[in-house]
């Protein structure tokens with residue numbers, strides 16, 4: 184092991200931890216005024232404008248985390264714009280965003296924020312490499328396009344860091360290619376081996392630089408208990424805890440930038456925004472949960488005509504979906520668990536400090552992986568690695584919504600023949616048997632039906648009695 188002796192490093196990490204928490208307490212004590220409207224893109228000159236398209240891959244858990252990381256790097260650099268060299272490429276082993284330069288004219292920049300030519304951390308490395316056997320202990324819930332947990336995504340960015348891609352994912356050092364996975368990812372690596380991803384930059388042929396976060400955590404009011412279903416608003420008895428939770432989210436968002444959130448994904452979501460891209464999603468409409476999806480919160484507002492408080496949410500279904508990739512969702516009800524599963528982190532070498540509502544000590548290190556963490560050669564920063572090990576004993580259950588980003592979910596048999604599944608099961612039957620039938624007969628011939636939210640509505644996988652398995656990508 185490199186660096187100072189273990190005891191010294193533990194002591195140093197402890198000091199750092201104590202110093203940080205003192206600062207955070209004082210940050211919380213100051214009465215932060217929460218505005219009625221807030222939008223990352225206008226507050227920070229266009230940071231947050233880039234919208235990914237995750238394509239046919241359950242990568243929302245990775246894409247939403249890297250997008251928060253990239254937007255927060257942009258914010259830090261935008262605030263520090265004068266310190267940037269001409270041309271905007273930030274040199275040195277620090278942040279990576281070409282900030283400070285608008286690709287559109289400056290008037291627009293002031294009105295709406297501006298689009299920046301930007302480099303982003305590439306989710307491809309996370310998708311291709313977090314599922315490697317040697318890292319399984321550290322990232323137990325990462326399965327590439329098969330879904331993952333946001334805690335794994337942040338832990339990966341903390342320990343290994345990520346190479347860059349061009350915003351949008353089409354070019355750069357490690358472009359995003361898992362969108363072509365078509366929902367099938369037998370090795371759980373986003374249909375691409377890790378070797379080819381982290382060894383060499385595709386554009387320059389050089390060895391990639393890896394960018395990390397120096398801290399991360401989740402926002403979770405201790406009184407906000409998890410619940411069996413997120414189909415309805417939280418009961419009035421949760422109002423106080425939920426109020427504190429929402430406020431903690433707003434304070435962190437105003438201070439450091441977008442948050443990663445995961446929701447339970449209900450059957451009416453896709454249709455709601457196809458029908459009304461400018462609407463505020465405010466009800467699950469008695470539809471079943473069909474999966475989990477992870478997203479970015481960019482801000483909030485209040486709609487006068489409906490008197491509804493809402494979040495501004497960035498999706499990863501490309502800029503043509505919703506309102507330029509962004510949509511509105513009711514705020515303060517914890518509908519679909521949108522206020523229950525919140526993650527944030529700070530780019531390494533920035534002076535970003537997580538606010539007091541973000542818990543640093545929660546389930547960062549999976550059970551049994553502490554030694555693994557300490558021994559990893561790639562842990563090059565002793566202060567950071569030790570802070571991680573230090574927190575290992577505190578392992579509260581993460582605040583949960585029922586289904587994690589991109590995961591497959593088994594549909595109960597009684598739902599095979601009911602909306603929204605019945606029609607799709609019947610279509611799948613036609614493909615499997617080469618003949619049409621009624622929804623009831625199709626449901627009877629189905630052995631298992633699984634769904635996954637987060638990719639263009641939801642995907643369905645149906646296994647029939649005759650052994651045929653049908654995957655519907657564009658449900």
Ligand SMILES: *[C@@H]1O[C@H](CO)[C@@H](O)[C@H](O)[C@H]1NC(C)=O
Nearest residue numbers: 462463464465466468489491
């Ligand atoms: C609330 O949801 C209903 C349908 O579920 C929709 O008709 C209405 O427009 C929504 N309200 C807003 C303000 O979007």
Ligand SMILES: *[C@@H]1O[C@H](CO)[C@@H](O)[C@H](O)[C@H]1NC(C)=O
Nearest residue numbers: 541542543544545574576577
């Ligand atoms: C973890 O964080 C929570 C909330 O900030 C705090 O109450 C708790 O004491 C911390 N636990 C440890 C072991 O530091």
Ligand SMILES: *[C@H]1O[C@H](CO)[C@@H](O)[C@H](O)[C@H]1NC(C)=O
Nearest residue numbers: 259262263264266533534535
């Ligand atoms: C900009 O960067 C400098 C140098 O790290 C730092 O001292 C300053 O606080 C930063 N400003 C903001 C607004 O982040």
